[in-house]
Amino acid sequence: MKKLVLVFTCMFVVVSVFAQTNFQDLTLEKALEKAKAENKYVFVDCYTSWCGPCKMMAEKILPLKDVGEFMNERFVSVKFDMEKGEGRDIAKKFRVTSYPTFLVLKTDGSLLHRVIGGTRTGEEFVKKVEEGLNENSASNLDAKYIAGNRNMDFLMMYIEALLQARDVEKAKTIAQEVLVSLDDEEKCSEPYWFIYENRELSPVGSGNMVYLLKHVEKFRQGVGVEKVDAAVAGLFEMQLEDILRGRNRNATLADVEDAEKLLASYHLTGQEHLNGYIALIKAMMTENTDETLRLCQEIYPKLSDEKISYLYFNPITTLGDKWDKNQKKELVVLTKQLADQVQMSQLKHSLTSFANVGISMLDQMKKK
Numbered sequence: 001m002k003k004l005v006l007v008f009t010c011m012f013v014v015v016s017v018f019a020q021t022n023f024q025d026l027t028l029e030k031a032l033e034k035a036k037a038e039n040k041y042v043f044v045d046c047y048t049s050w051c052g053p054c055k056m057m058a059e060k061i062l063p064l065k066d067v068g069e070f071m072n073e074r075f076v077s078v079k080f081d082m083e084k085g086e087g088r089d090i091a092k093k094f095r096v097t098s099y100p101t102f103l104v105l106k107t108d109g110s111l112l113h114r115v116i117g118g119t120r121t122g123e124e125f126v127k128k129v130e131e132g133l134n135e136n137s138a139s140n141l142d143a144k145y146i147a148g149n150r151n152m153d154f155l156m157m158y159i160e161a162l163l164q165a166r167d168v169e170k171a172k173t174i175a176q177e178v179l180v181s182l183d184d185e186e187k188c189s190e191p192y193w194f195i196y197e198n199r200e201l202s203p204v205g206s207g208n209m210v211y212l213l214k215h216v217e218k219f220r221q222g223v224g225v226e227k228v229d230a231a232v233a234g235l236f237e238m239q240l241e242d243i244l245r246g247r248n249r250n251a252t253l254a255d256v257e258d259a260e261k262l263l264a265s266y267h268l269t270g271q272e273h274l275n276g277y278i279a280l281i282k283a284m285m286t287e288n289t290d291e292t293l294r295l296c297q298e299i300y301p302k303l304s305d306e307k308i309s310y311l312y313f314n315p316i317t318t319l320g321d322k323w324d325k326n327q328k329k330e331l332v333v334l335t336k337q338l339a340d341q342v343q344m345s346q347l348k349h350s351l352t353s354f355a356n357v358g359i360s361m362l363d364q365m366k367k368k
Contacts, residue, residue: 023078
């Protein structure tokens with residue numbers, strides 16, 4: 001009977017081991033040899049000892065049964081600390097600079113696919129790895145590009161694949177190659193809109209973004225008013241929110257007034273909240289506490305939890321000792337209203353604490 005129990009215990013241990021991703025203690029060269037013999041790819045977990053997301057993936061995601069079954073069927077898996085031993089050479093060869101990074105290699109040692117960063121679920125991780133195994137993966141398309149394929153549909157697919165593989169710099173290069181071959185009519189049409197809409201391909205201040213802002217009406221005609229106005233509004237929103245949350249302390253009242261005039265010139269549809277942002281910033285900068293309070297009462301109850309979390313506190317604390325007793329009472333009422341409204345528990349706690357303690361201490365805050 002004891003032997004039977006022992007057999008079942010051993011079977012349970014074996015099943016547990018194979019239910020998770022099976023990382024093998026092999027050099028990269030040996031892993032490539034084994035993968036070739038087993039008709040598999042090599043999966044490399046590139047980590048560092050200090051990387052929190054690396055540890056989360058190792059403890060929470062890679063041991064999952066569904067992940068293990070997917071990985072063990074297709075890969076010989078190995079892991080290396082990128083700051084030690086062979087890991088240093090791997091990091092240099094494959095230009096690994098972010099952690100965690102997961103590499104999928106062909107048996108000749110060439111890169112097929114890379115996944116950068118952790119995932120929240122095993123399903124998400126499997127999907128990201130699986131993306132690199134199809135014929136339209138970035139590495140497969142890369143070979144076709146090197147071979148001379150410059151068909152426009154192919155280049156568009158290649159850009160998308162590079163973005164999925166997180167090779168943003170190469171994606172930007174190919175995107176620019178596409179755009180320089182187009183006339184103005186084509187650039188402002190639907191097939192190429194994603195290049196201008198994507199902040200990684202067309203970051204703020206880039207030539208693409210300047211082009212978009214100079215040709216808004218043409219883009220509206222070629223792409224649609226709603227899409228174009230949302231993209232333009234997003235640019236204003238990002239910069240105005242940076243001021244509201246205190247990330248941009250260099251903006252002047254003149255800068256904000258210039259932004260207000262530029263915003264008005266675009267006649268954007270459905271973006272009235274941006275005018276509220278500008279009015280609130282101007283009230284803050286001129287230390288008009290009555291107007292700031294009125295706008296806070298008008299704006300913040302309409303915002304999402306996320307926006308409240310990073311936009312609410314700074315306008316109030318920035319004015320510090322400028323608030324009078326009655327205004328602070330109204331701020332307490334507003335803050336408690338928001339605390340009742342939001343769903344995020346940490347935000348609810350922060351708002352409640354601010355209402356009960358923080359607002360009473362505003363007199364001690366001097367405007368910097």
